Amino acid sequence: MNSTAPPPAEQTCATATSGHYRVIERRSFGPYALLTLLAPDIAALAAPGQFVMVALPGTQFRLRRPLSLHSVGGERVRLLVEPRGEGTRELVELGVADTLAVAGPLGHGFPLERVRAALLVAGGIGVAPFQFVADVLRARGVPVTATFGFRDEGQARLAGAFEIDHLWVATDDGSVGRHGTAVELAREVGAGPQASVLACGPAPLLDAVRTWASTAGLSGYASLEAHMACGSGACHGCVVPTREGYLRVCVDGPVFALDLLGSGASTDASAPGAGLAPDGAKPQAAQ
Amino acid sequence: MNSTAPPPAEQTCATATSGHYRVIERRSFGPYALLTLLAPDIAALAAPGQFVMVALPGTQFRLRRPLSLHSVGGERVRLLVEPRGEGTRELVELGVADTLAVAGPLGHGFPLERVRAALLVAGGIGVAPFQFVADVLRARGVPVTATFGFRDEGQARLAGAFEIDHLWVATDDGSVGRHGTAVELAREVGAGPQASVLACGPAPLLDAVRTWASTAGLSGYASLEAHMACGSGACHGCVVPTREGYLRVCVDGPVFALDLLGSGASTDASAPGAGLAPDGAKPQAAQ
Amino acid sequence: MTQPGAPVPDLAVTLAGLRLEHPVLNASGTFDALETARHYGPEALAPFPFSAYVPKTVTLERRDGNPPPRLTETAAGMINAVGLQNPGIEAYLDDLPLLAFVPVPVLVNIGGRRPGDYLEVLRRVEERLAAGAAGSPQVAGYELNVSCPNVGRGGLAVGTEPGETEKLTAAARALTKRLLIVKLTPNVTDVVAVARAAAEAGADALSLVNTVRALVLDPQTLTPFLGNRTGGLSGPAIKPVALRMVWEVAGALDAPIIGMGGIACGRDVLEFVACGATAVAVGAANFSGPDAPRRIVAELRAELVGRGLPDLAAVRGRALV
Amino acid sequence: MTQPGAPVPDLAVTLAGLRLEHPVLNASGTFDALETARHYGPEALAPFPFSAYVPKTVTLERRDGNPPPRLTETAAGMINAVGLQNPGIEAYLDDLPLLAFVPVPVLVNIGGRRPGDYLEVLRRVEERLAAGAAGSPQVAGYELNVSCPNVGRGGLAVGTEPGETEKLTAAARALTKRLLIVKLTPNVTDVVAVARAAAEAGADALSLVNTVRALVLDPQTLTPFLGNRTGGLSGPAIKPVALRMVWEVAGALDAPIIGMGGIACGRDVLEFVACGATAVAVGAANFSGPDAPRRIVAELRAELVGRGLPDLAAVRGRALV
Numbered sequence A, B: 001m002n003s004t005a006p007p008p009a010e011q012t013c014a015t016a017t018s019g020h021y022r023v024i025e026r027r028s029f030g031p032y033a034l035l036t037l038l039a040p041d042i043a044a045l046a047a048p049g050q051f052v053m054v055a056l057p058g059t060q061f062r063l064r065r066p067l068s069l070h071s072v073g074g075e076r077v078r079l080l081v082e083p084r085g086e087g088t089r090e091l092v093e094l095g096v097a098d099t100l101a102v103a104g105p106l107g108h109g110f111p112l113e114r115v116r117a118a119l120l121v122a123g124g125i126g127v128a129p130f131q132f133v134a135d136v137l138r139a140r141g142v143p144v145t146a147t148f149g150f151r152d153e154g155q156a157r158l159a160g161a162f163e164i165d166h167l168w169v170a171t172d173d174g175s176v177g178r179h180g181t182a183v184e185l186a187r188e189v190g191a192g193p194q195a196s197v198l199a200c201g202p203a204p205l206l207d208a209v210r211t212w213a214s215t216a217g218l219s220g221y222a223s224l225e226a227h228m229a230c231g232s233g234a235c236h237g238c239v240v241p242t243r244e245g246y247l248r249v250c251v252d253g254p255v256f257a258l259d260l261l262g263s264g265a266s267t268d269a270s271a272p273g274a275g276l277a278p279d280g281a282k283p284q285a286a287q
Numbered sequence C, D: 001m002t003q004p005g006a007p008v009p010d011l012a013v014t015l016a017g018l019r020l021e022h023p024v025l026n027a028s029g030t031f032d033a034l035e036t037a038r039h040y041g042p043e044a045l046a047p048f049p050f051s052a053y054v055p056k057t058v059t060l061e062r063r064d065g066n067p068p069p070r071l072t073e074t075a076a077g078m079i080n081a082v083g084l085q086n087p088g089i090e091a092y093l094d095d096l097p098l099l100a101f102v103p104v105p106v107l108v109n110i111g112g113r114r115p116g117d118y119l120e121v122l123r124r125v126e127e128r129l130a131a132g133a134a135g136s137p138q139v140a141g142y143e144l145n146v147s148c149p150n151v152g153r154g155g156l157a158v159g160t161e162p163g164e165t166e167k168l169t170a171a172a173r174a175l176t177k178r179l180l181i182v183k184l185t186p187n188v189t190d191v192v193a194v195a196r197a198a199a200e201a202g203a204d205a206l207s208l209v210n211t212v213r214a215l216v217l218d219p220q221t222l223t224p225f226l227g228n229r230t231g232g233l234s235g236p237a238i239k240p241v242a243l244r245m246v247w248e249v250a251g252a253l254d255a256p257i258i259g260m261g262g263i264a265c266g267r268d269v270l271e272f273v274a275c276g277a278t279a280v281a282v283g284a285a286n287f288s289g290p291d292a293p294r295r296i297v298a299e300l301r302a303e304l305v306g307r308g309l310p311d312l313a314a315v316r317g318r319a320l321v
């Protein structure tokens, strides 16, 4: 057996890496934490909208947690974490000098090459990937408008983790910014007929974005969530129903074209749990 | 249903309590930790040789760890912990201000009322309960001699956690104190024909103590170990074979008269794992 | 969590005619009312933390139990092979008056090495109760632990065979008018078949599950750690398996179910109820300390409040889709 | 841990005539060589971390798999109901040359909705290999995943019935001279009976265990979380159950065993070998990251060094007492 036979040519270049990285800075925004990791190899490979798989500290068996790259600068990557369940609660409590086992960057991010103007529409922790997106677009001189929606004042603290020139905020209870949702805000603010809509957030938000974009004739992309095991295409555990059948969020996504998520996409619609996006984002709704 | 009917008279007085207690001091002796908890109610009920059940921090399911009371003073109880497996490794890493869920004191300790002179023979972490024993005997003016055996210099650091007037140390490799075992040392040092031998440690040590005491015509007691679940007599999980059949270490012990642990005690000697003390202490040997 | 003015949810359930103040029983072998009172004092039992009390399994003859070691921890669980250590039914009955202080119904859990032994035990309990033993607790019924190795069938537990389960249940049914509960083993290909056999033979309710057969090695010697070699796995590790079995049985039969296996918090109770259980039992979680059952009941109440639910009926069977 | 001058232990094993550099295979469905190379680069596979490669189950027809959600975490484990999503045997064979770079034997894992499907898949693989497909990997044999619901028997898996297992194994045996492995399900009353049926019908080796049937609820809605409702439990939670089954089968039969279920470290490998396994497979632990298999093999080597053991034969079957 020749254990050094090379894999096929298409696979000779790693797109991700895995290792232990140190937390070198930690900022709080209410209950949310922005962790900066010194991770030069991940930073070098990363693109906006990609994510990493983060192993939780400790020796018990737990699946790694998928987290978006909030932003990347030099040798640093930032993660913005919402304490939802036990795992993310442990992550927000990490401090400077703690280390994390992380694999990434993974997945297909937002295809920004042909974006001429961008409208970022996000809700809750769905805002996480958009600093990176905005940074890359700004560097290219592309105009960016962001509309972020939050539940209330507490959740709106998340906006503090962002530096985006045209950032608008709405809250469900009106306590901060406009009274309403990110999509209502986006509809109001607008971004011209050329704008690409880039969205991330809970299922109802993506649903509303999809409806609005299609009636407004806008094209765009949405980043989805799914429970993951491998994070790299092996287990087929993270699929969502699309017009092209079940696709894996971890490698075929997490970013999908909005029109891929339309109705009639499910290949097995009669089965329980089947359905269309935003049902495809059901795992998130389930949290 | 009258849910306040009192239990029988014999049970109207609690011998143990359970609650959350704060670590108010922590000392290291090599890898070992001496934790002082502020636990007035446990301290008030405690007797030497008793133990507590300590819940490990975190939310995963784990059995509580039985730990001897190293000593008790005022409202404080001290625990001397050896990092053996994962659980005790977490315990030695606790710091001041951490809190622990603890139940105790539990079990029957050393019956010291009629002790006129004491020879404490212990090996390894088996030394843990003997500060409390020595303190109580000293207060009563009973002469105490202690012979502690350790593997090597590293383990002999445990001796630093003790203040006992006549404390002799031996190590298996001769690096500290006498070259040899605690029992060899005890045989040499002696304590007069009236002395009670009080022992705690790994199976071979207890075995040697039992043999020596019976040939020397000394009576005494040994504290045994067993894996425990309830710690209070309910589950019958912690039994050891004795001349009186299987007895529960948690409530019938952990301290047993040496002559209860003699041969011919097992009720089911043909079965695998059955046998006599020090086989009764097999769980310890298994670690 | 309680909203000002929000009604306190009603936790009461009725298990095959037996009214219980809340759904949480203790699992046999994991809680001892006398020992708890002895160590932690009467406050620990007033109010009594469980809504019914299931003592550990009693057999016809005295049993010394398995050689030690008898238990250890596993990932998110524990394994035990206590081997039904108990003093035998006569001594058990002699001591029964000690339980007179227990203010909740008692369910006598019975084991045996052959079907006839179960029946003999049951007969003797009935006899003693008929004789009107003074100061006895309220014995409301029986739980037949059919997971015990059956010497007559090469060690195969009664509960692994629908036919044997049916015969034993029918015979027990003929001996008592009290609540008859059959406690099923999860170590079977088809739990519904065994459950159906028990229900059709007259069981009033089914308990599930008992422990899952398992093996743990001594990490040093690499030989079986337990004196009995194999043992029974319990605790949160098995919760998804227990939940599946409760869900399957509740989906197939009408018999009331006492669900158990890894219950460690109020949410777990709610999940078993959603899978069709009428009541539940807490086993391994008792080993996290004497406060566990009260905490679990309090959490259950908080779950109902948090969800705006008036009672458990609002949840029961919700997962049976 | 290596003593200066201490000999490096030999991890090689021979599984029913197939020599493997070490005992650690991947469990089907939990590792994909192509995807790993694609993401983590060729270094991640040079040297190849597993001693044989088991791709995920292939079926006769293309399968879309179960509706999502397909997996989540449980206490010390995980549950999945992927539903054997795969492109069907024809596309699978067309892609087989892509695996030519895999430097270890490949074991084709086969599933099916009826026994005939397994056989047809096996026949097509043999056919394609006989045609000498250029650049194919070294297909050393087959692993029959007999845990799939069998439509012909009301969804009962072949592997729950000794008779069905025997028939399928014998028929498969007649079709190939390559290694024939039958992968058993733990969801049975008597795993030895099924194992014996497979061994007597000509299986060269047995894999055990597949996942344990289980149910997880959505904590908010209290309805089944997985799209398929029930799923399979794996990971450390089930290790004591898997170990028990390997131990039982190894104690009763001579067939070589590939042990799996919750293996997460080198010590775990040693424990399965002590229970009689010749090789092992790592499943859920792959999800702790791409380094998991190498870490496990390194830990296994360190365990042997630390115990002064020259090879795995020194441990194999030690727990069979």
Ligand SMILES: Cc1cc2nc3c(=O)[nH]c(=O)nc-3n(C[C@H](O)[C@H](O)[C@H](O)COP(=O)(O)OP(=O)(O)OC[C@H]3O[C@@H](n4cnc5c(N)ncnc54)[C@H](O)[C@@H]3O)c2cc1C
Pocket: A051, A063, A064, A065, A066, A067, A068, A069, A070, A079, A080, A081, A082, A083, A084, A085, A086, A087, A088, A089, A125, A128, A129, A224, A225, A226, A227, A228, A249, A254, A283, A284, A287, D072, D073
């Ligand atoms: C591509 C992607 C990017 C994400 N980016 C971010 C981010 O930048 N910041 C952030 O705070 N969160 C992000 N999430 C969500 C985050 O992964 C979950 O909140 C987290 O996994 C929950 O873990 P827990 O232990 O707190 O919750 P638990 O509910 O205890 O987790 C139990 C199991 O379910 C999984 N799970 C639970 N909720 C989700 C979810 N919404 N999505 C995926 N898996 C879930 C967990 O990973 C774990 O396996 C992202 C998810 C995906 C798929």
Ligand SMILES: Cc1cc2nc3c(=O)[nH]c(=O)nc-3n(C[C@H](O)[C@H](O)[C@H](O)COP(=O)(O)OP(=O)(O)OC[C@H]3O[C@@H](n4cnc5c(N)ncnc54)[C@H](O)[C@@H]3O)c2cc1C
Pocket: B051, B063, B064, B065, B066, B067, B068, B069, B070, B079, B080, B081, B082, B083, B084, B085, B086, B087, B088, B089, B125, B128, B129, B224, B225, B226, B227, B228, B249, B254, B283, B284, B287, C072, C073
């Ligand atoms: C009455 C009594 C008093 C003790 N006093 C002390 C003390 O004062 N200081 C101290 O350091 N240790 C003491 N021990 C031993 C201590 O309980 C074990 O070292 C500890 O439980 C090991 O836990 P772990 O997580 O480190 O090891 P692991 O091996 O990971 O534990 C796995 C499981 O086995 C049990 N276990 C493992 N070894 C033992 C053992 N030797 N005895 C009992 N259970 C065990 C654990 O409690 C746990 O349930 C005492 C034991 C008993 C029975």
Ligand SMILES: Cc1cc2nc3c(=O)[nH]c(=O)nc-3n(C[C@H](O)[C@H](O)[C@H](O)COP(=O)(O)O)c2cc1C
Pocket: B229, B235, B237, C027, C028, C029, C030, C056, C057, C071, C080, C082, C084, C109, C145, C183, C209, C210, C211, C233, C234, C235, C236, C238, C260, C261, C262, C263, C281, C282, C283, C284, C285
């Ligand atoms: C230490 C221990 C002893 C047990 N003894 C008995 C018993 O005597 N009779 C019985 O029917 N079940 C017995 N069981 C099984 C439990 O009652 C229960 O069915 C099982 O443990 C699953 O619940 P759990 O996961 O909450 O522990 C015992 C379980 C444990 C852990």
Ligand SMILES: Cc1cc2nc3c(=O)[nH]c(=O)nc-3n(C[C@H](O)[C@H](O)[C@H](O)COP(=O)(O)O)c2cc1C
Pocket: A229, A235, A237, D027, D028, D029, D030, D056, D057, D071, D080, D082, D084, D109, D145, D183, D209, D210, D211, D233, D234, D235, D236, D238, D260, D261, D262, D263, D281, D282, D283, D284, D285
């Ligand atoms: C996500 C996932 C997918 C699986 N897919 C398959 C499969 O396609 N075929 C198969 O035979 N077993 C499959 N299994 C079962 C594993 O191969 C293995 O038998 C089981 O998970 C126990 O091992 P573990 O505890 O190490 O995961 C799968 C398991 C998981 C977790």
Ligand code: FES
Pocket: A227, A228, A229, A230, A231, A232, A233, A234, A235, A236, A237, A238, A239, A248, A249, A250, A251
């Ligand atoms: S998480 Fe495994 S394929 Fe996506």
Ligand code: FES
Pocket: B227, B228, B229, B230, B231, B232, B233, B234, B235, B236, B237, B238, B239, B248, B249, B250, B251
């Ligand atoms: S630990 Fe339960 S009886 Fe001793």
